[in-house]
Amino acid sequence: MEDGTGQTGQRIDRWLWCARFIKSRSLASGFVQTGRLRVNGERISKASRIVRPGDVLTFPLGPHIRVVKVLAPAARRGPAPEARALYEDMSPPARTQDGKPDGATPAARESGAGRPTKKDRRNIDAWTGGN
Incomplete structure (x- = not known):
């Protein structure tokens, strides 16, 4: 889509869908419309808002806050490498509350120990407060 100034743009809902941030256009x-999306720091709630190259989008996606800079409008919803070419990810690295990088670490268990026994499961339940 082109406006009177010669700049190209695209509807925000279609761009989010084409850039593969959201699975369907109706979900986008x-x-x-929930108002959780910001374009250049301004909260928007209309899916018809046009985004142009250079706009910075800020929105929560899962447990993280995403900050992306629009590099180009999308011609179609293509494969993931093509979608990644539409934006520059400027998101801060994900951190947990204790300051360590995000990512669950599995419980320590000896290699080759196999499946927990019934006694092990009872101990795990007692330790985690399970039933």
Whole structure:
């Protein structure tokens, strides 16, 4: 889409869908209408808002806050490498509350120990407060 100034742009809901941030166009439209998306620091709630190259989008996606800079409008919803070419990810690295990088670490268990026994499961339940 081109406006009177010669700049190209695209609807925000369609761009989010083409850039593979959201699985369907209707989900993208609903996400924008919740008002959790910011374009250049301005909160928007209309899916018809046009985004142009250079715009910075800030939005929560899962447990993380995503900050992306629009590099180009999308011609189609293509494969993931093509979608990654539409934006520059400027998101801060994910951190947990204790300051360590995000990512669950599995419980320590000897290599080759196999499946926990019934006694092991009872101990695990007692330790984690399970039933």
